[in-house]
Amino acid sequence: MSNSPVIQGNDDPIIEFRGVFKTYPTGTHALEDVNIKINNGEFVFVVGSSGAGKSTFMKLIMREEKANTGKITVNGFDLTSMPRRQVPMLRRTMGIVFQDFRLIPTMNVFDNVAFAMHVVGASGKEVRREVTKALSKVGLGHKARSMPSQLSGGEQQRVGLARALVNAPDLIIADEPTGNVDPNMSYEIVSLLTEINKKGTTILMVTHDHNLVRDFNHRVIMLDSGRIVADNAGGGIV
Amino acid sequence: MKLGSVKYLAGEGVKNVWVNRLMSIASIGVLVACMVIIGLAILITENVNIAVGNLEKQNVVMVYMKDYNWALYSEKEDVSSEENSSENAESSSAEEASEPERDANGISDNDYVIHNEDEAKALCKEIEKISNVEKAEFISSEEGLQAVKESMLEGQEEYFTFLDDEYGNPMSCAAKVTMKDMSLFDETLEEIGKLAGVDVIQSQSDLAETITALKQGITIAGIWIIAILLIISLVIVSNTIRVTMYNRKLEISIMKAVGATDAFIRLPFVVEGMLIGVISALIAEGLLYFCYRVATETIISTLGTSDIVKYGDVAWLLLLIFIGIGILAGVIGSVIMISKYLRREGSEFAAI
Numbered sequence: 001m002s003n004s005p006v007i008q009g010n011d012d013p014i015i016e017f018r019g020v021f022k023t024y025p026t027g028t029h030a031l032e033d034v035n036i037k038i039n040n041g042e043f044v045f046v047v048g049s050s051g052a053g054k055s056t057f058m059k060l061i062m063r064e065e066k067a068n069t070g071k072i073t074v075n076g077f078d079l080t081s082m083p084r085r086q087v088p089m090l091r092r093t094m095g096i097v098f099q100d101f102r103l104i105p106t107m108n109v110f111d112n113v114a115f116a117m118h119v120v121g122a123s124g125k126e127v128r129r130e131v132t133k134a135l136s137k138v139g140l141g142h143k144a145r146s147m148p149s150q151l152s153g154g155e156q157q158r159v160g161l162a163r164a165l166v167n168a169p170d171l172i173i174a175d176e177p178t179g180n181v182d183p184n185m186s187y188e189i190v191s192l193l194t195e196i197n198k199k200g201t202t203i204l205m206v207t208h209d210h211n212l213v214r215d216f217n218h219r220v221i222m223l224d225s226g227r228i229v230a231d232n233a234g235g236g237i238v
Numbered sequence: 239m240k241l242g243s244v245k246y247l248a249g250e251g252v253k254n255v256w257v258n259r260l261m262s263i264a265s266i267g268v269l270v271a272c273m274v275i276i277g278l279a280i281l282i283t284e285n286v287n288i289a290v291g292n293l294e295k296q297n298v299v300m301v302y303m304k305d306y307n308w309a310l311y312s313e314k315e316d317v318s319s320e321e322n323s324s325e326n327a328e329s330s331s332a333e334e335a336s337e338p339e340r341d342a343n344g345i346s347d348n349d350y351v352i353h354n355e356d357e358a359k360a361l362c363k364e365i366e367k368i369s370n371v372e373k374a375e376f377i378s379s380e381e382g383l384q385a386v387k388e389s390m391l392e393g394q395e396e397y398f399t400f401l402d403d404e405y406g407n408p409m410s411c412a413a414k415v416t417m418k419d420m421s422l423f424d425e426t427l428e429e430i431g432k433l434a435g436v437d438v439i440q441s442q443s444d445l446a447e448t449i450t451a452l453k454q455g456i457t458i459a460g461i462w463i464i465a466i467l468l469i470i471s472l473v474i475v476s477n478t479i480r481v482t483m484y485n486r487k488l489e490i491s492i493m494k495a496v497g498a499t500d501a502f503i504r505l506p507f508v509v510e511g512m513l514i515g516v517i518s519a520l521i522a523e524g525l526l527y528f529c530y531r532v533a534t535e536t537i538i539s540t541l542g543t544s545d546i547v548k549y550g551d552v553a554w555l556l557l558l559i560f561i562g563i564g565i566l567a568g569v570i571g572s573v574i575m576i577s578k579y580l581r582r583e584g585s586e587f588a589a590i
Contacts (some may be wrong), residue, residue: 062495085499092497102492106257115489119498121243167496 013037013073014171014202020070022056022226030056032226034070037233038204040170043197045213046206048223054206057223058173061204062096062199063087075170092120095164097174101156103148109135110144113163120167133164138192154185163190167200172196174205178212190216243502251509255517258482258510266518269567272467272474273522273560274529277570278386279467280556284547290453292545293445300377300440301365301413301430303358308410308437309350309472310343351435358411361381361435370426382409409514410437421450422513471563475511475571482510483579490579504576511572515564523557527539 015038022031025196031053038044048054059065060072063079071087072079075093082090103112113134117127135141138158157177164172174193178186190212197203207213213220222230255262302308338346352358358376365374377385386409417426427439483490493503530549537546 088494088497088499090497091495096495102488102495104489104492115492116496118243118246119493119496119502121502163496 001132012040014040014042015204016071016073017060018071020060020067020072021061022053022065022067024118025056030226031060031067033226034226036221036228036231038202041197041200041202043194043203043216043218044205045216045218045220046204046223047208047210047213047220051225052223053226054223056226058175058204058206061173062094063090090162092167092173093169094173095167095169097160097164097172097177099156099179100149100179101153101160103156103159105148107148108144109140109146109148109151109159112148112159113166116163116166130166130168131162134166135159137165137196138162152185153181154188156188157181157185158192161189165196169201171202171204176206176208178207178209183211186212187215194218245506247502247505248509250506252513254486254506254510255513256483258478258485259482261478262510262514265514266521269471269472269515269518269564270522272471273275273518273563274526276464276467276530276563277522277526277556277560279460279463280559281526281547281549281552283456286456287453288545288547290449290456293449296416299415299417299427299430301374301415301436302410302440303352303361303412304350304435304437305352305358305379305410306345306350307406307408309345309405309410312437327345327427342560352411355411357435358413358439361433362413364433365415365430368426368429370422371430372416372418373414377412377414378413379407379409382412383407420453423447423450468563468567471567474555475514476575478514479507479511479572480576482507483576494580498579500577504573505579507572507576508569513568513570515566515568516561517564519557519564520559522560523553526556527553557573 002189015036017034020031020034021029021108023029034053034057046054046057056065060067061074063074063077063082067080070080074090077086077090077093079090088203104115107115110131113131114127117130122130132141132144135144138161140155140158140162143151143155148159151159157180161177164174172193177193178189181189186209193203193205220232221228222231338348340346347353352361355376355378358378362374362376365371415430417423423441427441430436430439490503527549534546534549
């Protein structure tokens with residue numbers, strides 16, 4: 001693989017942070033003066049040690065938390081002034097992949113993926129069509145009737161990925177998606193995400209795995225003590 | 239929200255009742271108990287009201303009239319002024335000048351107001367015109383005496399027989415008055431007393447006060463019992479929903495993460511709460527019917543009274559009340575709990 005990062009996407013930012021500060025009521029300064037632009041169609045790794053502010057960064061993008069100061073724009077939504085009732089609309093434009101898969105143990109693979117479509121009010125016909133497509137994309141079409149407990153960790157994470165994909169989001173946020181799978185499966189998952197990214201979906205992936213970051217050669221944002229300490233946007237290091 | 243979503247969510251709510259069946263059974267049990275007690279409170283109130291109504295009917299007021307017998311046995315007085323109080327001094331002096339004719343007992347027409355049965359019946363009609371008077375039944379002096387004799391204990395009756403033979407019938411004709419609302423007892427008596435020809439009114443004002451106080455007490459107690467049990471029902475359903483919610487926090491976190499609205503997340507819990515309420519209502523109705531039937535059969539056979547509310551007459555009303563309580567407790571309980579959870583807790587990212 002090439003050593004220079006592959007910067008895809010255009011100059012149209014899908015995520016923009018301007019002078020963002022976030023301090024929790026406990027007094028913890030989670031983010032300090034964060035300024036960043038992530039363009040539509042980019043694949044970005046977010047790295048940093050524990051407590052660096054990665055989770056807060058993701059929570060702000062999902063609008064699970066609100067910034068104390070600064071401006072955040074995601075997918076055209078101004079998160080600083082957006083009322084709470086619009087948060088579901090924002091989230092429908094993104095898919096989320098969790099480290100612990102978050103599959104409902106009492107539902108089979110198909111229903112776990114379909115669940116995300118029911119939530120946004122899709123019809124039964126749409127659900128059947130799109131879930132089948134999403135499961136095929138992640139190579140699990142044949143396991144649609146299996147229960148999560150019958151799947152390996154890698155397979156469970158692919159179900160999580162299918163669920164994130166099924167509503168055709170513009171942005172996928174993956175919170176350490178390879179944290180609970182073996183190295184081979186990690187490569188498979190990031191390869192899948194790369195394939196999805198090539199079709200135009202922006203990917204924002206938090207990871208601790210330096211090998212993946214090095215091998216996949218995407219843009220990397222490094223956080224430390226709530227500040228962005230490195231960003232190789234456009235091939236350079238900030 | 240689309241119809242498909244509503245169907246899906248309603249189905250999820252129904253499934254929840256089964257998935258959390260132990261908690262559902264516990265909630266249904268407590269709700270049924272609350273509903274049965276509410277139903278019993280309603281039935282007891284109704285039955286007491288019937289009994290009090292019967293007492294009210296017995297609490298008659300006797301209005302005695304100023305008739306010939308009254309003039310004969312009471313202190314003589316000229317009552318003509320009652321009939322026409324506006325007579326001037328000139329005409330009074332004219333009457334004084336012409337002494338009225340008196341009978342063998344020394345009674346003149348001017349000594350009494352009610353001269354015959356027609357006038358007595360007319361007074362009854364006047365009494366009946368008073369808004370709180372339900373009925374004013376004419377009792378002739380003969381009927382009055384007969385009633386007194388019948389009410390006497392054995393032996394005492396002889397005294398009246400002697401009185402009758404010696405002096406004639408001492409009873410005045412009267413009106414037997416029953417009232418609509420015992421709480422207006424005193425005001426009604428005052429209105430009756432103002433009518434010309436009314437002598438004395440015999441009443442049991444203590445009983446009237448007791449009846450009114452009893453009715454008010456029962457109503458207030460009923461309202462309190464129902465209010466307290468409603469709150470208990472609400473707390474019980476809220477608690478079940480709370481447990482269900484914590485059991486399903488993973489699903490809720492996923493729902494929130496993929497963009498479910500609060501209404502969407504809330505609906506299955508509301509359906510679950512409503513369903514628990516409706517099931518409880520049906521069980522409570524059946525149970526209350528059985529208990530009430532056994533109780534009334536026992537009461538009828540031991541006390542011999544059949545003046546009891548029939549369950550069939552109130553069955554639909556009670557069912558509606560129970561379903562209303564169930565749905566209300568289910569909806570309010572779940573909405574309070576889930577809204578609190580969605581506002582303050584339940585991280586999408588950490589699923590906690």
